[in-house]
Amino acid sequence: MALKLIDHGSPDYQQMIRLRTDMLRKPLGLHFEPEELEKEKDDVLIGAFEDDRILGCCLLTKMDTETVRLRQMAVPNNLQGKGIGRALMVFAENIARDLGYKTLVMHARKTAIGFYEKLGYRTTGNEFLEITIPHFIMEKKLIG
Numbered sequence: 001m002a003l004k005l006i007d008h009g010s011p012d013y014q015q016m017i018r019l020r021t022d023m024l025r026k027p028l029g030l031h032f033e034p035e036e037l038e039k040e041k042d043d044v045l046i047g048a049f050e051d052d053r054i055l056g057c058c059l060l061t062k063m064d065t066e067t068v069r070l071r072q073m074a075v076p077n078n079l080q081g082k083g084i085g086r087a088l089m090v091f092a093e094n095i096a097r098d099l100g101y102k103t104l105v106m107h108a109r110k111t112a113i114g115f116y117e118k119l120g121y122r123t124t125g126n127e128f129l130e131i132t133i134p135h136f137i138m139e140k141k142l143i144g
Contacts, residue, residue, distance in 0.1 A: 001055060001084065003091040006045035015054040016047055023074040028131055043071075044099075046092055048084050056084040058092055063105065068096045070106040089119050097142045104142055110134040 006012045017032065025031055044060040056075035060068045070092055075084045096104050107130055108116050113123065121138040128135055 001087065002049050003087060004047060004049065005095075006047045006057070008041045008043075008045060012047055012049070012054065013045060016045065016057045019054050019057055019076070020072050020074050023076065024072060028133070030131060044068075044092075044095055046088060046095070048075075048088055048091075055079055056088050058088050060092060060096055060104075065100075066102040068099070068101040068104055070104055073106075073112075085115060086119065089116075093140070093142060102142055103139055105137060105139040107135045108138045110136060113138070 004012075006016055017037065021032060040059065042062070046058050046060070047054050048056040056073075056079065058073040059071050061071055063069050070089075073085065073088065075088075093104060104121075106116070106121070108121070108123075110127065110133070113136060116138050119140070121140045123136040123138050125137050128137075
């Protein structure tokens with residue numbers, strides 16, 4: 001498995017959009033708007049690949065000079081539990097650290113809380129609904 005940065009608009013980015021659509025949007029009857037995808041030009045796009053096939057993805061969005069937000073983490077159901085998500089998280093944290101961020105935050109789906117807790121994240125605040133699903137804000141300090 002290879003972890004790498006993805007260029008916005010590239011064939012790898014198209015695979016990333018398909019994966020995110022299939023895993024995160026279609027089950028909720030939602031889709032991506034072109035304006036939403038256009039905003040990702042400034043994000044750090046991350047993918048896990050086997051040969052040229054995407055196995056998982058996530059992206060990092062700058063919140064402020066010290067905080068970056070992890071978004072759109074997706075690994076196909078049939079590949080979950082194989083270490084892909086964990087590898088993506090470690091890679092994303094290292095990139096965030098290299099870029100000088102001190103804290104990584106996310107809006108985690110309630111069903112994924114246990115996964116992120118094992119990686120050192122903690123919930124902050126109360127449960128809230130986002131795209132019709134219960135979420136929690138989670139964060140982790142990125143210590144050099």
